[in-house]
Amino acid sequence: MEKDPSNRDKDDEEQENTLTNRQGHPVTDNQNLRTVGNRGPAILENYDFLEKISHFDRERIPERVVHARGAGAHGHFEAYGTAGDEPISKYTRAKLFQKKGKVTPVFVRFSSVIHGGHSPETLRDPRGFAVKFYTEDGNWDLVGNNLKIFFIRDAIKFPDMIHAFKPDPITNIQDSERFFDFCASSPESFHMVTFIYSPWGIPANYRMMQGSGVNTYKWVNSEGEAVLVKYHWEPKQGIKNLTQKEASEIQAENFNHATQDLYDAIKSNDYPEWELLVQIMSDDEHPELDFDPLDDTKLWPEDQFPWLPIGKMTLNKNPEDYFTEVEQAAFGTGVLVDGLDFSDDKMLQGRTFSYSDTQRHRVGANYLQLPINAPKKRVATNQSGGQMQYKVDRAPGQNPHINYEPSLLGGLKESIQNGKEYTPYIEGKLVRQAIDRQSNTKQAGETYRAFEKWEQDDLISNLVADLSNCDQRIQYKMIKLAEEADKDYGRRLQEGLAKAAGGGSSQKPLGNRDGDLSPEKAIEKGHDADPY
Structure with missing residues (x-):
């Protein structure tokens, strides 16, 4: 006898409309990573998230899934040697910051986030602000946006967010209803919506916009002590944004205006500059705040956590070839050097997997051998093979037969630890929960x-x-x-x-x-x- 549809059992209902992963497993929580306590850190066994983000990273070939439209330039970073009035060594042992006047080469890629590779640069959208520091300890990538917050606080929601913001899968047209449907259903996004729909959602150009690391990181000093840190880039040229009317007028004449502005300024020796400032906070939960300091939808109050200048960046050389340098430039939030570390920020931990995974898919397994991505120092690994390998990362004198470690036969050796290792104490149940202090609006x-x-x-x-x-x-x-x-x-x-x-x-x-x-x-x- 046919079942009464009003009395369908649970199994029938799951077959029809329950969210599953690609293995057919029902997804019971699509809002939260599995973490140690509700503040993190995240764990590698987040299978639903890893499957979801890995597939998302491969949705577009070969254009970037996000940040497709971009411009870039070369330059250098000059350290101040201090963080405000304190020697920077009090907070971090990262070598590039220690000495006043120390210069580190950089490459910067600016971008829009949602729109395609040939989209107008006047569209309402966050702007990417990614800086690759070629330090003596290897590369450090500071990957962020022009705005200092983000739409979501948990990385498991990132593919859904981008799907909602990208064109409709049927019409291939972006739809504001899809955007607001996601945002209305994700109250933590409202702060970002307020910025994006104001003139701050359309920077006048790349030279006159702020930058931010967005996520919370950690600094570690030589004693193995850590503090939380937020990064901010302030343009020396001043800040300028556009109204919708102004943006529409520019778009009617030139949809490449920001790329052209950056290129022309550098070509005429009008080199753009940004000061790098940080906010520093002790590494604990800070119950006195009405929000979680690891929440990337929040700003840290400047009166409580002042902006401390630590250096200045100057861009003084245009790319010689756009594809070779700007398009193939690959950044990752997990690319840190000694003295810099991760926090338990759930978005940061998800991005750390996703970014480098995306680059291996988009550019190839050997993307770090390309000159724009390679560190300006020796590289010696036991990794080899993969598409487009054109050399082996071998040390002088290394036994070519030994591509493993440890070995007594002339292989590579582990490095000596600089300073005390940072060993935070972590305890808690593995859960899938939202953070306690949300304060969404x-x-x-x-x-x-x-x-x-x-x-x-x-x-x-x-x-x-x-x-x-x-x-x-x-x-x-x-x-x-x-x-x-x-x-x-x-x-x-x-x-x-x-x-x-x-x-x-x-x-x-x-x-x-x-x-x-x-x-x-x-x-x-x-x-x-x-x-x-």
């Missing part, structure tokens, strides 16, 4: 109030323009988040959407693809009532 309100009036006006205008095309349930949620952040913010967004829906607007009326959702139906479906 407070800083968005602080950011809104810190904006100048023209920035607030542009933010509301841009949000209304895109949200007015969205399902009514998404609008309700975004208004609620705005109201939680700041009453004026919520009021203006609500009024703007009501006006857009009430005639005199070319935008589609409030509603959803299945027809208008009344307040009663919204409540019945578990959504907020009509705020208008």
Whole structure:
């Protein structure tokens, strides 16, 4: 006898609509990595995450999945030898920072994040800000964005976020409803939405935008003591952003304007400069804060954790060949040198696997042998083979028959540890849980109030323009988040959407693809009532 559909058992329901991995295993938690306690660190046995992110890393061939549109330049970094008034050795033993005036070569790649390789540089999008330091201890990659926070705090959500922001898989057109559907369902993203939809979402060019490591890292000194650290790049040229109107006017004339601006400035010897500053925090949970310091959706308050200058970067040489240098440049958040370390930031730990894994897929297993990626020092490994290998990383005098370690027959030897090893104590149950202190909208309100009036006006205008095309349930949620952040913010967004829906607007009326959702139906479906 055929089953009554209203009485389907759990197994039937799982077969029809339950999320699974590629092995067919039901996914019980798609929001949180498995970590030691809810603050981390993450563990390698996160099978669902590793399968998900590994597949995501390989979705596009050969263009970068994200950060496809980019420009780059060579230069150098000059250390100050101090962090504020303190010798930098108090906090880190990283050699490139120790001596005042010490110069380290760098290569920088600027980029947009979501859009394709030939997209206009005026589109609303975070901008990548990746710096490769060719230090005496090997390469250090400081990989971040122009904005100092991110949309999500757990790496397991990254593929879903990018899917929502990329073009619709059916129409191949980007859809603001998909973007806001994800953001409305991920309240931690609201602070980033506030920045992206303001003029800060469209930097005027690469020379006049900030940079940030975004994630929390650690510094380790010679005694094996660690502190938490955040990195910030401040442009000496000043900061300039664009309104939507200004961006549209530029795009009509030149969709390569930022790349051209950087190239022309360096060619005319007007070398752009950035000062590198850090915020330092003791390595503990800081219960006095209303947010977790490892949460990459949050800013550290400057009055409590001041910005300390530690050096200056100058870009003074354009690439000789775009593909060889800019396109094949490969960065990874796991590329650290002695004195620099990871924190338990869940996004950082996920990025650390994903970035280098992506480069091996995109450029090849031997991407680090390319001149733009190779360290400017000797390399000796026991790794060999793979596509496009053109040399063996062998030390002078190394027995060529010995490609393993340890050996008594002339193989490579382990290095001596510089300073005391950093050995943090970790204890806790392995769990899949969100962090305790989320405070998803407070800083968005602080950011809104810190904006100048023209920035607030542009933010509301841009949000209304895109949200007015969205399902009514998404609008309700975004208004609620705005109201939680700041009453004026919520009021203006609500009024703007009501006006857009009430005639005199070319935008589609409030509603959803299945027809208008009344307040009663919204409540019945578990959504907020009509705020208008």
